[in-house]
Amino acid sequence: xxxxxxxxxxxxxxxxxxxxxxxxxxxxxxxxxxxxxxxxxxxxxxxxxxxxxxxxxxxxxxxxxxxxxxxxxxxxxxxxxxxxxxxxxxxxxxxxxxxxxxxxxxxxxxxxxxxxxxxxxxxxxxxxxxxxxxxxxxxxxxxxxxxxxxxxxxxxxxxxxxxxxxxxxxxxxxxxx
Numbered sequence: 001x002x003x004x005x006x007x008x009x010x011x012x013x014x015x016x017x018x019x020x021x022x023x024x025x026x027x028x029x030x031x032x033x034x035x036x037x038x039x040x041x042x043x044x045x046x047x048x049x050x051x052x053x054x055x056x057x058x059x060x061x062x063x064x065x066x067x068x069x070x071x072x073x074x075x076x077x078x079x080x081x082x083x084x085x086x087x088x089x090x091x092x093x094x095x096x097x098x099x100x101x102x103x104x105x106x107x108x109x110x111x112x113x114x115x116x117x118x119x120x121x122x123x124x125x126x127x128x129x130x131x132x133x134x135x136x137x138x139x140x141x142x143x144x145x146x147x148x149x150x151x152x153x154x155x156x157x158x159x160x161x162x163x164x165x166x167x168x169x170x171x172x173x174x175x176x177x
Contacts, residue, residue, distance in 0.1 A: 001113040001177065002113060002177055003088075003113045003115050003175075003176045003177045004083045004088060004112045004113050004114070005079075005088070005091065005109055005112055005113070005114045005115070006023070006089070006090045006091065006114070006115045006117060006176065007091045007093060007115070008020065008090065008091065008092050008093065008117045008119050008172075009093050009094070009095045009101075009102070009117070009118055009119065009149070009152060009154075010094070010118065010119030010120065010121065010149075011121070011126060011140075011141055011143075011144030011145045011147070011148050012060075012094060012126070012144050013121070013127070013129040013130040013136060013141040014119045014120065014121035014141070014145070014160060015121055015160030015165055015168070016119045017035070018165035019158070019160070019165045019168045019169050019172070020033045020035070020090050021033070021165070022165045022168070022169030022170075023169045023172060023173060024090070025169075026166075026169050026170060027088075027176065029088055030088070031088045031089065031090050032082065032087050032088065032089045032090070033089075033090050034079055034089060034091055034092070035091060035092030035093060036092065036093050036094050038092075039072060042075075047068060047071075050065070050067065051065050052067030052068065053065055053067055053068050054068045056137045057137070058137070058139075059143070060137050060138060060139025060144075061139075061140075062094075062140065062144075064096070073104070076104060076105060076108045077108050079108070080108040080109050083109070083112050091105075093105070094144060095149075096148060098149070098150035098151045099152055101148075101152075102116070102151075102153070115155050115172070116152075116153065116155045116156075117154060117155065117156050117157070117158065118149055118152065118156070118157040118158070119157075119158055119160060120145075120149070120157055120158070120160070121145065121159065121160045121161045122161040123142045123145035125160075125161040126142065126144075126145055126161075127141045129141065156171065158171055158172065
């Protein structure tokens with residue numbers, strides 16, 4: 001079956017977005033890039049200051065409430081619907097809930113050909129990237145580096161501390177059917 005969705009899971013500043021851009025360049029067909037940042041950016045600002053939304057603590061911890069979860073569920077179903085309608089989609093995701101986060105995506109993507117990719121990066125390297133970016137809460141990268149991979153099953157794992165984004169993208173592209 002032809003791959004319809006590529007799900008990249010990794011912590012903040014692990015290099016997922018760079019890999020996505022490289023994938024779009026090396027894959028022969030057009031692929032849409034959608035990610036958790038897309039979802040958060042689409043939400044009203046009030047969702048970042050309410051208990052029901054998404055919160056970013058000073059130490060980098062991310063918390064989500066029921067309103068966020070409801071919008072996230074609709075968004076995940078929307079991504080799946082785009083894939084079912086014929087769009088090829090690369091998802092840039094952060095599984096804060098580890099295996100449970102993957103199960104939410106698996107339920108929505110049922111029946112679709114999905115390539116599950118773990119994007120790993122040494123916590124210290126990711127933390128350095130986080131500081132250089134200047135748009136993330138300091139501590140987020142280190143706290144998520146291993147947390148997002150707990151209990152998650154992958155078809156392939158790449159390590160951006162050991163390989164450039166383009167090399168990771170080529171390894172992923174080689175697994176796309």
